[in-house]
Amino acid sequence: MPSHRLTRPTRSGRPRSAAADAAILEATRASLVDLGWSKLTMGDVASRAGVAKTTLYRRWAGKNELVVDAVAVLFDELELPDLGSLAADVEAVVLQFAALLERPETRTALMAVVAESTRDEALRDRIRNSIVARQKRLVLQGRERAQRRGELPVEPDGEVAARTADLIFDVIAGAVVHRALVSAEPVDTDWARRFTLLLLSGLGSAPRPGSAPAERAQKPGGSV
Amino acid sequence: MPSHRLTRPTRSGRPRSAAADAAILEATRASLVDLGWSKLTMGDVASRAGVAKTTLYRRWAGKNELVVDAVAVLFDELELPDLGSLAADVEAVVLQFAALLERPETRTALMAVVAESTRDEALRDRIRNSIVARQKRLVLQGRERAQRRGELPVEPDGEVAARTADLIFDVIAGAVVHRALVSAEPVDTDWARRFTLLLLSGLGSAPRPGSAPAERAQKPGGSV
DNA sequence: CCAGTTACGCTACGGGTCGTAGCGTAAGGC
DNA sequence: GCCTTACGCTACGACCCGTAGCGTAACTGG
Structure with missing residues (x-):
């Protein structure tokens, strides 16, 4: 390709x-x-x-395009062994992303090309097709497994399912990137575990006796 | 300053x-x-x-430092009215971040300086002090309110509380940034609502009768 | 009012990168 | 072998960088 x-x-x-x-x-x-x-x-x-x-x-038209292609292949290494539970899979995805962001090539290049892409439509598409898509694969894969295990319900409406998948992807990838690059602190197993717990259980679940749960929670089960 | x-x-x-x-x-x-x-x-x-x-x-030593200072003041506008519930507050924070990222100045500058900061310790500190801190304020403020309302438990251990606050901050800010800049799709009220629901309730809550919850969930209530 | 001190505007400069043009040559397809 | 395209090389104008040097402006302390 x-x-x-x-x-x-x-x-x-x-x-x-x-x-x-x-x-x-x-x-x-x-x-x-x-x-x-x-x-x-x-x-x-x-x-x-x-x-x-x-x-x-x-x-290549210039530095931007060249670097995107140079870094994209690194995202092919991403693969996700089936670990048996949604929690374990999420944790693994997080650590996979983190491992890639540890490498100085991706670390310095990723945010830079994203920044450039805010003013370049073509570059944005290139990034989406060659990098983001490779990441998203893992999330979709994890969801499918979880549904097969019965850990997540199967959303009948394809569009709703896609939107929720996008949401989850942004949350996972965004959190990891922000932790690693903006906060500049390590994404280790401890962090991954706490993040996974938060993602699966949420903030408001069983907070403590004597407090009402979030009022807007119309249908608590997140359909995926 | x-x-x-x-x-x-x-x-x-x-x-x-x-x-x-x-x-x-x-x-x-x-x-x-x-x-x-x-x-x-x-x-x-x-x-x-x-x-x-x-x-x-x-x-200023150069472009990086200048732009950080130029953009930082925009983050002073961030303020969070008390909306009465944790869900509403989170939603508001998300939309505040999003509004800032709509502006072309911040949109193009933020990721760029973060990218530069991966190789410049001093720049990273500058960003942390002048931009990240201003964002984090909102999260801390929202947490305090939620605790006062009884929506979130008060974590006695200060260090644990700080770590959890950092986690939540990375999740919120990271998700918004990733949605807006990487996925390049709008952070509107609909997205904010779905994100908030996910953050508060989690993925695994009440998945569907007949499936076991995530096994590692040792203590489901996230202490904050 | 008069030094002393610092900021400012201006000009000029060497050094580096950009992206392209032009040329002769190398390597396949037919 | 002929056509077509890629390659290496050189050279170039354009631009930006970051700094030095100078004369002038503005404020402080005696």
């Missing part, structure tokens, strides 16, 4: 070097580790990859 | 123009709106503010 959206109209002629592709993406990650996002430069990546700078521009 | 940490050792001599300060920060926000983070330049801000470029560098 190369996705080098830069003009590749016809076929015939010398094909693009797949080896150069790999070298460039590898060099980009290395440069991210050494220099970080802001000091990463196209020239530096080119020389690390042993490639002319012009070759970079023939394939 | 100027925080221009750039050397101001003694007093006597011509004082720094407070008017210039205001003009610079205002110009910075305007430039963020027009150009976005990546294309914002110190020279542009200076000319917008009617100020020499050197004046900027006399007060």
Whole structure:
């Protein structure tokens, strides 16, 4: 899934070097580790990859697109073993996300490209397709398992189910990212456990005798 | 609370123009709106503010610090009317955060400076003190109210309470940011309501007859 | 009122990155 | 072998950076 959206109209002629592709993406990650996002430069990546700078521009429009592709492949490693319970699965997802955010490449690149994407529609789509989708997979997978186990009800309305899945995804991914990058504190097993407990049981559940539960709770079971 | 940490050792001599300060920060926000983070330049801000470029560098070390200060003041607007219930308060906090993220200045700047902060300890502290702290205030305020109402138990151990507050803060702020900037979909009242319901009631509450609740749920009431 | 001290505006500069153009050459498809 | 495309290389104007140097402005303390 190369996705080098830069003009590749016809076929015939010398094909693009797949080896150069790999070298460039590898060099980009290395440069991210050494220099970080802001000091990463196209020239530096080119020389690390042993490639002319012009070759970079023939394939990627600029730094943003290049880095997205370079980091995206790391999200392919994400996989979720079936641990037998929803709680365990959520905890595992959290730790998987966290492990990726530990790596300096993703750490420095992810927020940067998201920031850039606020002014670039195409970049936003690229991120959504190559990074967010890979993350979301895990959440959908976990939900399906939980439904199969009977831990979560099966929502008949597909649209409602999709909206709830989006909500849960934003909560999980958002919380992990915020903890790791904004609060800049470790996402360890202890935190993951407390987060999972909060997500599954909520704040207001069995608070203490003598207090009324949240009034708006019309239908307490979150349909998924 | 100027925080221009750039050397101001003694007093006597011509004082720094407070008017210039205001003009610079205002110009910075305007430039963020027009150009976005990546294309914002110190020279542009200076000319917008009617100020020499050197004046900027006399007060701020660079783009990062300047933008943090320029955006931070927007977070002072955050205030939370007492709405009578925990659910309503949470919903209000969510919508307050969301409203700030609607603005193009904050939208483009926030993630960018966070990204930069991953490689800059001092910048991280600056963000924490001038932006994150202002957000966290609301969460702490909401918790205190809920405890006074009896909606949340009072945690006797101060450290545990602080950790739980941090958790909740990361969940709320993280979810909102992720929804608004990564998923790039609107944080409207509908979403806020569903999020609040999830946060208060959790996923696993009253799932459906015939299924066991999450096994690890040792003490279901989240102490806060 | 007069030093002393600091901020300001302006100009100019070396250094770096950007993104592109132009060229000769290398590597496949037919 | 011919056509087409990719590649490496060089060079370039444009822009931004961050700083130095200077003369001037503003405020403080004697």
